[in-house]
Amino acid sequence: MIVESSSLKGRVVAKKANYFIVQPDINSFKNFYHDDLIPNKNFRFLCTSRRRMIHFGMVVNVGDFVVLDSIDWKTNRAVIVELEPRTSFLSRPPVANVTQVVVVLSVKSPDFYVEQASRFLLTAERSKVNVGLILTKTDLISNEELNYLINRLSRWGYKPMVVSMKTGIGVKQIKDKFFNSNLSVLCGPSGVGKSSLINLMISDEIIATGNLSRKLQRGRHTTRHVQLYSLGEGVLVADTPGFNRPDLQCDSLDLQFLFPEFRCQSEVDNCRFRDCLHCDEPGCSFDKSWERYPQYRKLLDENIKSRHLSLED
Ligand SMILES: Nc1nc2c(ncn2[C@@H]2O[C@H](COP(=O)(O)OP(=O)(O)O)[C@@H](O)[C@H]2O)c(=O)[nH]1
Ligand SMILES: [Mg+2]
Ligand SMILES: [Zn+2]
CATH class of the missing domain: 1.10.40 (Ribonucleotide Reductase Protein R1; domain 1)
Structure with a gap:
């Protein structure tokens, strides 16, 4: 199909049953609106995908860049008619166009298990995108213990970033790490502080006017849906509940x-x-x-x- 340059493009930020929440691309929005009419940046479309795409086996996933048509400006509904080529794809959970996978592990509570840490890192490496490592809850161990762990992980080829939400150490560097990558996916065992990290990064301004929930549901019910949280213009982060069992089947x-x-x-x-x-x-x-x-x-x-x-x- 021929897509006109004035098409409205966007990115899928959530997928629920047969519906997709699409964040419109601000630049393509400008073709539709005069500057003073551009809706606020938390504007989202509720979309379905065109039946013909399903027929051709084109499965739309969270993270996908899409083209919208049949836009109903009164109800903010639209239809996804085109899927743009992906630069990367994470299969468990399914997320498209990921630019970095960040493994999050706590140094204590839950304890740091070497074998588990390694399995998470190896699983993250399967994505073939940049792999980062964050050690959380550093307020719970001594500097000597922390340095021992950092040295050990550096021999594995990783340079872990350390953070404590309690003391605030490392928060600034972590924010920079996420704001410098287009779509980061967090993974790691439950209880290590992934949701706390995301809550810390989502600015109030975005959440107050957005239609995404203010606080992430902390372990109350682990949904299998992946949702992307907007940290700023073009910067997204995904939490991955249910990604607790690393999978290492490969050639x-x-x-x-x-x-x-x-x-x-x-x-x-x-x-x-x-x-x-x-x-x-x-x-x-x-x-x-x-x-x-x-x-x-x-x-x-x-x-x-x-x-x-x-x-x-
Ligand atoms: N002591 C300490 N506790 C933390 C830190 N970060 C998070 N926590 C606590 O760890 C628990 C689990 O955090 P949560 O973000 O829900 O972990 P998730 O399961 O990985 O999303 C919560 O009670 C947090 O308050 C930290 O840096 N230090
Ligand atoms: Mg969580
Ligand atoms: Zn050899």
Whole structure:
């Protein structure tokens, strides 16, 4: 279909059953309105998607950039008629055009579990977009304990940002991190402070006039819907309830690339076999003296086993 340059474009910020909440793109809005008539920035459309798109298997997701038609200005309803190409796609939960995934882990309450931390980071790496790491509740441990953790994680290839909502330490840097990325997705176990972080960043002005809820529902009922919260012009953040069970099923050869420690070695990789999995193959040139290497081997075994099982089915 031909889309005219004067089409109204927007971004899906929430999806509920067959309905989509679309935040209009301010620039394309200008083609429809004189400057003094532009509705406030929290204006949203309630949309359905054109039946023909569904017929062609085009599934609209939160985060998608879309083109609207059949606009009813009285009721703020419209129909999504076109889906723009995606730059990235997160499958669990489904979010399109994500620009960074930020893993949030608390240093205490709930306790920091090394294996769990690693699994969350590896799962985030599957998105193939930038992966960040935030350590929360730093008011609950000593500086020595915190430094030990930071050093350990830096050997995994991460530079964690630290924050305490209680003392306010790190809040400014975290805000900068989110405001500098177009669409950040937060993930991590429940109770680590994800909702608190988002509430802190959403300015009152936006919420007071917006049709998004003022406070996020804290663990009362974990909805499976993803909602994007607007932090400012073109800057969005998503909380991901129900993303508590990291999923690491992938091709055995791809597994290594989820480890930053491995990625930096693979640039100078001289293994004899091109499909070397860096286990016990002759001529493997990889350094195996890093902390998560045994975990890599374990995940590799699990992967190979589950593949055999699915082949036998
Ligand atoms: N001591 C301390 N508690 C915090 C901090 N951040 C959040 N909390 C508390 O941790 C609990 C869980 O926070 P919440 O944002 O609901 O976590 P979520 O499940 O990841 O969304 C709440 O009672 C918060 O008040 C922090 O920096 N320090
Ligand atoms: Mg929460
Ligand atoms: Zn090798």
